[in-house]
Amino acid sequence: MVLAPFGRGRVGSRADPSEPSDPLVRVSDVPPAPPPAPARRHGIDPSFTALPLHALADAALARARELGCSYADLRVEQVREGLRSFRDTALESSTDHSTVGLAVRVVHDGVWGFAAGVGLTTDVAARLAERAVATARISKPLTPHRVELADEPVHADRTWVSAYETDPFDVPEAEQQARMLDLSAALLAGAGVSHTSASLHVVREDKFFASLAGTTTTQQRVRVQPQLTAVSVGDHGFATMRTLAPPAGRGWEYLTGTGWDFDAEVAEIPALLAEHAAAPTVEAGRYDLVIEPSNLFLTIHESVGHATELDRALGYEAAYAGTSFATFDQLGTLRYGSPAMHVTGDRVVDHGLATIGFDDEGVAATTFDIVRDGTLVGYQLNRQMAAEKGLGPSNGCAYADSPGHIPMQRMPNVSLAADPGGPSSEELISRVDRGLYVVGDKSWSIDMQRYNFQFTGQRFYRIEGGRLAGQVKDVAYQATTTDFWRSMEAVGGEQTYLLGGAFNCGKGQPGQSAPVSHGSPAALFRGVNVLNTAAEGAA
Template sequence: MKRRDFLQYTSLGLGAAFASNIPVFGNIVSPEQFLEPVDTRLKKQIADMVLTAAKSRGASYADVRIGRYMRQYIITREKNVESITNSESYGIGIRVLANGSWGFAATDKMDNESILKATTIAVDMAKVNAKLLSEPVKLALQKGYGEVSWKTPIEKNAFEIPIKDKVDLLLTANGIAMANGATYINNAMYLINEQKYFASTDGSYIDQDVHRIWPTFTVTKTDTKTGKFETRNSLSSPMGMGYEYLIPREQDKMKGLVTVYNKRYDMLEDVKAATLQVDEKLKAKPVEPGKYDLVLDPTNLFLTIHESVGHPTELDRVLGYEANYAGTSFLTLDKWESKKFKFGSKLVNFKADKTDPGTLGAVGYDDEGVKTKEWDIIKDGILVSYQTTRDQAHIIGLNESQGCSYAESWNSVQFQRMPNVSLEPGKSPLKPADMIKNIEKGLYMLGRNSYSIDQQRYNFQFSSQLCYEIINGKITGMVKGAAYQANTQEFWNSCTAICDKSDYRLGGSFFDGKGQPSQVSAVSHGCSTTRFNGVSVINTGRKI
């Protein structure tokens, strides 16, 4: 956008909803418009105007987020391009603290009069809210950083790659699937660029350029004789990277039952393997329910980490702030205060980290202007911390925020969102093949699939895209219908081995929902292949 266009930009529309549960908003624009930056000096002028106005109207603190959010979604099926959408949303969000209470207002009308009106509304809202307070907001101190910037360390800007090249890749993958006997294949590529400018009365002026990418597909094959069908989804992970994610390097390959990559992904190899594995799934025998030792690949385990570790350690959920929508947490404050709650075995160590390059949660600063960091959540199996924002830090005795604030858009209020939460790899050399050869009766599970978990993130079951039976240290063939059932504490206490860092890989959620009104965020979870002993497995496909 040109500077003049930026000032006069006033419309906010709703893009076509072309995929189930995928958030789409903004104006439909040409791909070329994505590459025209907004003048940082202009954003600072606007921010200073807002901060000065907010203080003059009685705010003790104020922050400004000027956001430009761009999305490119490409959807294909077999030989057809179903949809190509380029959308942009642009505006300003203003949050203030007055009389000990929060107020917020936003506008996409970027003229001075509209921006100052929104500032007034935010301050007035805070003063009205203050009359209902039982106690004032306690905001952790935060030093100002002056003028700083941060960018996702990409090698190839995915928005600069011609759409034709992206479509060709997706259709080539579809062609491979159909040539190998697939009945259907759906394929998609999701690209997001968040250009975020944050300023506050603390003295920070932070300009960030955040990129994310997610290529994915579903291959389906139908048995014409029986009418039964099976599917296999992509084993890709959404990443905080550029288009280089789709250009795999030979040295990144991890040899195994499927071809996966460490921060690289070969869609054509994965779709070829998927089509063959769907044939295996059609012929596979049903799993026999019972107790098994599980070997969980990172492509499967990341989702269990997300649901059973990431969500229950969100402090707002622990405090009951999410109870109406997403539930509470079994990891109540008394368990943390005891300093001895045995969340898992001594092998289990979880770190929160918003600095790891390539992850979905990696940024330089959160949406409260807090410089990001890493910290322990579970240490040697013991619950030691949670995830906090500036107004939560004092609750668990912290002097500063852990940098967990995020808003989906400029017109959304920032609140506590999950950082990358990852299981640390084992310290001793161990490969998946070595882990498998020591198992008498087990299952090797790969890929995320259906799951369920209760409102406190305690009782759950998870299934997989691929499941292989292990008997006396050898993989004997594929089984289907397997889902492991446990509660979070017994599951992580059954962890008996974790492969070393050479097997460490990332999974992630590209559209993780939370809050009312609902917002989505993106977060990664890393781990190595991990063993769990004596876990209950059910057959989800068996008829009663």
């Protein structure tokens, strides 16, 4: 598939599925794509700014002050979502919905209190402050430690809008459907494709925040997730292959050529799927792996992103998705990976799904180190976690997915750094005598301490003597987090870098879902255990 907008090579294919496809073509063989136009910076949606935002804040915060709160904030949110799903060349379902509401959070006598509602009046805002204080009073006997918050400068009257060109909600639904149906029809027309499924998820999130300290922020961000899957049913059984296009903090332009070439990828999937269906099953054993960022982003998410949330490492997040092996006593000493491993957290990269100007505690977005030269050097922090462990200011990792939920510590964009001037994917492959080349994510599993895991993928290619030798199937790679990252010998250069991610990172009880991106180059891992999933399933 063409990744020219990212400076990447092209995944090729052959018409005859019995011949191995060559999934790597030199960048010089791909016609250069014109540079994308700079994303236009929009204003905040007028329907949101027309709400009585400042009056609501004044009412809630004044009442919280009267009741003796040491801290209080108000959020007003308007979240609009559209979801279209398709099967073959027909629309299967289409939904649009909006969530609008306000929430008040307080610290009263050292204890958190929270209340939310949907009435956008000053009376409701004041009553929510009263309910939040009442909640704090009830919770006090159950709270072992007083809440302290790390200091943060005041950010008054700040506005931020994400980088996109066309608001997807400005595009008529008929046009949205037509684009997805055209792609579905092109995919279904491919040789060997029996069925297709597709979906389009678009979100616009508007948020106003105000605190007793004087911070007020108004923000808007847009994100899109198009996805198409080809299904093949035949003598080989049942096989599927999905587009590799990641969700992105972009607008409708993403579907029309900015950031990804969907038409080129859809044209190449049928031959790749046919080769996958006819491919031999993998022989289990230890292999060197060259993993593309379209797969590695998910391993980063599960084994690094979740493991370095400080609330999880401290055991506060446990019941839903577990704690972390990367406990606080190991900060600065844990050899997380090889010296080639440098992982950062950020809320600032253009088109990142977790990118924002200010988090849900009024903390300005920033970039920070998590793993440096293979050693654990930092955690994701909100203001409470930063203060509790004396780690200085928060790095902006508080987020609530709706006005009905309290902010919690959530993952920023967590990314593995490329090697400036480093090798291409082809050069990494040339270093491998016997191995596998891994493209695209699929299923995964990880334990409750983010330590033992296994991951599958969309496509796996044999590497023999430094060259690709066709696809194999039924593959999963398995390791512990530290063994895996310590086996990483090299990372690719910036030309191999891609920003992947997901809309639906889950955490908390009640559960919340957050969008997050993970940038990664291609990377070379030595001696990783590979399972044959068909054999494992039959055992």
